Amino acid sequence: MQALPNIFLIGPMGTGKSTIGRLLAAELRRPFHDSDHEIEHRCGCGIPWIFDVEGESGFRVREAEVIDRLTSLEEIVLATGGGAVTSSTSRQYLRERGVVVYLSTTLEQQLRRTARDRNRPLLQGTDRRERLRQLMAEREPLYLSTADLVVSTDRRSPRAVVREIKRRVRRLQNPLEQDA
Ligand SMILES: Nc1ncnc2c1ncn2[C@@H]1O[C@H](COP(=O)(O)OP(=O)(O)OP(=O)(O)O)[C@@H](O)[C@H]1O
Numbered sequence: 390m391q392a393l394p395n396i397f398l399i400g401p402m403g404t405g406k407s408t409i410g411r412l413l414a415a416e417l418r419r420p421f422h423d424s425d426h427e428i429e430h431r432c433g434c435g436i437p438w439i440f441d442v443e444g445e446s447g448f449r450v451r452e453a454e455v456i457d458r459l460t461s462l463e464e465i466v467l468a469t470g471g472g473a474v475t476s477s478t479s480r481q482y483l484r485e486r487g488v489v490v491y492l493s494t495t496l497e498q499q500l501r502r503t504a505r506d507r508n509r510p511l512l513q514g515t516d517r518r519e520r521l522r523q524l525m526a527e528r529e530p531l532y533l534s535t536a537d538l539v540v541s542t543d544r545r546s547p548r549a550v551v552r553e554i555k556r557r558v559r560r561l562q563n564p565l566e567q568d569a
Pocket residue numbers: 400401402403404405406407408409425468469470471472502503509542543544545546547550
């Protein structure tokens with residue numbers, strides 16, 4: 390069977406990119422990377438600190454550098470941050486260097502899954518529902534135009550989502566292959 394290419398997960402906050410990415414990488418026995426964690430690791434500080442001190446634009450510069458570096462690796466699973474697709478260069482690298490999977494979910498699930506979070510500055514001190522809706526309106530065209538596959542994570546366990554990603558990436562690689 391052909392080796393699977395890089396798999397890059399994109400999608401909005403709370404859709405499960407980090408959770409599903411880690412599980413998918415473990416099942417495929419591949420290195421897992423998370424651009425948000427890599428940004429924090431390189432900086433030695435948290436995402437809220439970067440937003441406070443450098444603003445969102447400073448964070449985006451760091452994020453684009455990290456996406457370039459991580460997408461240059463091979464045979465990895467990468468979970469990106471929710472806003473990674475706002476950079477046209479990052480979109481290009483994601484598309485050229487692997488299979489891009491857009492993990493989608495409903496606004497209600499996003500609200501539930503980000504409810505207790507303090508690490509997502511764009512959702513602090515604001516009407517989260519309205520903010521998530523607005524971000525989605527701006528970014529959904531970017532998710533859709535960057536993705537090779539769209540996979541829903543709504544009302545499904547992370548394991549079920551991982552199974553579907555594996556099956557559909559294999560099918561994309563070899564359209565004639567039968568499902569097991
Ligand atoms: N399929 C799922 N079903 C139920 N809960 C889930 C599912 N996937 C993720 N979660 C939960 O939702 C929360 C957010 O998930 P996660 O951090 O993986 O999202 P993310 O897409 O990486 O968000 P961000 O863009 O902010 O990094 C976590 O508490 C996680 O346990």
